Amino acid sequence: MDVSIMLFTRDLRIRDNPALAAACRAERVVPLFVFDDAILNGRFAAPNRVRFLLDCLADLRASLRGLGGDLVVRRGDPVAHTARIAEQTGARTVTLADERSAFGARRLAALRRLRLDVSAHPGVTVVPPGALLPSNGDHYRVFSPYWRAWEAARWRPVADTPARISLPDGVDPGPLPRLEDLTSGPLSPCLPPGGERAGRERMERWLRTDAAAYEETRDDLAADRTSRLSPYLKFGCISPLELANAAGGAYRRQLAWRDFHHQVMAAFPELPRRDYRPRGRRWNLERDVLDAWCEGATGVPVVDAGMRQLHREGFMHNRARLITASFLTRTLGVDWREGLAHFGDWLVDGDVADNAGNWQWGAGTGNATRPDQVMNPLRQAAKYDRSGDYVRTYVPELADVPAPHVRHPWTLPDEARRSIAYPPPIIDLT
CATH class of the missing domain: 1.25.40.80 (Serine Threonine Protein Phosphatase 5, Tetratricopeptide repeat)
Known part of the structure; x- marks a missing residue:
C-alpha cells in the first residue's frame, strides 16, 4: 500500500495546498500536525497566536474528516514523530510547505536525513x-x-483540492490539546476566529x-x-x-x-536578530521609556491608540504600525528588537519575516531606500485620523476631546501613572 505523510506547518488549509495535493497522489495519506516543543517553550508561543492556531486546527480537522480522512495530532519533535508514523504505516514519502525561516530550514534538513523521500512545496x-x-x-x-x-x-x-483522503488503518488521530496545556499569559479580548x-x-x-x-x-x-x-x-x-x-x-x-x-x-536568516544594514546606532536603554510605549501611555494619542488596539485585538492597523515603530525607534531611540519582541507577544499575524522586515525598515536598518526617514506622529494623525475617531476608539480618556485637540499630546491621570514619567521626551513634533 502506497502511503504518504503530509506534515502541516504553515499551510493549514485544504484548498490550493500543493504539498497536500502531492501527498494525495498516494493511496493513503497521514495528515500530520505536531505541536513542536521547540516553539512552545519559546517566545513564539504567544497566547493570541496559539488560540488562533487551535481554531485553525479544529477547522482543518473538520475539513479533512469531510474528505474521509482526519488530522493526526502529536506533540514533541516533528521529525521524530514523522519517523515513528512512517515506521508504523510504511510511508515512504513526506510532503510539507517550503518555509524558509531559519527554523523551517533546520526542520527540513533534519527531515531529509530520514530514509524517506521528502519534498517541500510552494504555498507560503x-x-x-x-x-x-x-x-x-x-x-x-x-x-x-x-x-x-x-x-x-x-x-x-x-493546486487542486483533494476529492477524498484515506487514512491508513490503525493510526490514532489524537485529541487537540487545550489552550492552557500549551501556553499561558494574557489573551486579547477581541480576537478573530481562526481557520480556513x-x-x-x-x-x-x-x-x-x-x-x-x-x-x-x-x-x-x-x-x-x-x-x-x-x-x-x-x-x-x-x-x-x-x-x-x-x-x-x-x-x-x-x-x-x-x-x-x-x-x-x-x-539573511538573522533578520529577526541582527541589523540587515548596520548603522552603528546607539540605542536608548531606559526601561521606563519602553514601558510607556508598550503600555500605550506615551502621551502621544495616535501612538497610544495603536498600542492599545494591539492589546485589545491582537492586531494593529498598518498605518499605526508604521507610526508606532517610527516613534519607538526614531523619536525615543529604542532598539527595534524591543518593538519586534513586543509585537511578537501580541500579534496574531506575527509572521517572523514580515514583522522583522517591517521593523528594520522603520528603524532604518533594513531595506528602506530612505533610511533616515522619521514619521512625525502628530502630522501622521492629522493626515490619517482627521476626525480623531481612531484615537477616541482606543483611548477612552480622550473620548470627549474634539478634533483637532484629540491629536495633541496628553498626560495620564495620577492614578494611572504608576512609576513611569509620562509623556517621555518628545522632540520636534510640532
Missing part, C-alpha cells in the same frame, strides 16, 4: 523565495526592482465590499477598511496565490512586500 508565499534573483546577487535588497520582477513572473497554477472557513469568508467579503477602494482607504485609521487577512495568511488558512489573483494592484503590492521580506530572510 505567492512567489517562492529564491525564485526571483537579480543579476548581481543572491536576493533582491531593494523592493522596487523586486516588485517589477514579481509582477512579471509566471506564477504556479492553483473563517479566512475564506473574510477574504470573499472583503473582495466583494472593500477591495476596490483599498488604494483610497488603506491608510485611513478610523475607516478600518483594510482586509484584516494577515492572520489567515500567516497560518496559511487562505492561499496567498488565490488572493493575489483576485485582488487589485494596490493590494497585490502589499502581497509582494510580504514575499520580498520572505526572500530577504531566506538569504
Whole structure:
C-alpha cells in the first residue's frame, strides 16, 4: 500500500495546498500536525497566536474528516514523530510547505536525513523565495526592482483540492490539546476566529465590499477598511496565490512586500536578530521609556491608540504600525528588537519575516531606500485620523476631546501613572 505523510506547518488549509495535493497522489495519506516543543517553550508561543492556531486546527480537522480522512495530532519533535508514523504505516514519502525561516530550514534538513523521500512545496508565499534573483546577487535588497520582477513572473497554477483522503488503518488521530496545556499569559479580548472557513469568508467579503477602494482607504485609521487577512495568511488558512489573483494592484503590492521580506530572510536568516544594514546606532536603554510605549501611555494619542488596539485585538492597523515603530525607534531611540519582541507577544499575524522586515525598515536598518526617514506622529494623525475617531476608539480618556485637540499630546491621570514619567521626551513634533 502506497502511503504518504503530509506534515502541516504553515499551510493549514485544504484548498490550493500543493504539498497536500502531492501527498494525495498516494493511496493513503497521514495528515500530520505536531505541536513542536521547540516553539512552545519559546517566545513564539504567544497566547493570541496559539488560540488562533487551535481554531485553525479544529477547522482543518473538520475539513479533512469531510474528505474521509482526519488530522493526526502529536506533540514533541516533528521529525521524530514523522519517523515513528512512517515506521508504523510504511510511508515512504513526506510532503510539507517550503518555509524558509531559519527554523523551517533546520526542520527540513533534519527531515531529509530520514530514509524517506521528502519534498517541500510552494504555498507560503505567492512567489517562492529564491525564485526571483537579480543579476548581481543572491536576493533582491531593494523592493522596487523586486516588485517589477514579481509582477512579471509566471506564477504556479492553483493546486487542486483533494476529492477524498484515506487514512491508513490503525493510526490514532489524537485529541487537540487545550489552550492552557500549551501556553499561558494574557489573551486579547477581541480576537478573530481562526481557520480556513473563517479566512475564506473574510477574504470573499472583503473582495466583494472593500477591495476596490483599498488604494483610497488603506491608510485611513478610523475607516478600518483594510482586509484584516494577515492572520489567515500567516497560518496559511487562505492561499496567498488565490488572493493575489483576485485582488487589485494596490493590494497585490502589499502581497509582494510580504514575499520580498520572505526572500530577504531566506538569504539573511538573522533578520529577526541582527541589523540587515548596520548603522552603528546607539540605542536608548531606559526601561521606563519602553514601558510607556508598550503600555500605550506615551502621551502621544495616535501612538497610544495603536498600542492599545494591539492589546485589545491582537492586531494593529498598518498605518499605526508604521507610526508606532517610527516613534519607538526614531523619536525615543529604542532598539527595534524591543518593538519586534513586543509585537511578537501580541500579534496574531506575527509572521517572523514580515514583522522583522517591517521593523528594520522603520528603524532604518533594513531595506528602506530612505533610511533616515522619521514619521512625525502628530502630522501622521492629522493626515490619517482627521476626525480623531481612531484615537477616541482606543483611548477612552480622550473620548470627549474634539478634533483637532484629540491629536495633541496628553498626560495620564495620577492614578494611572504608576512609576513611569509620562509623556517621555518628545522632540520636534510640532
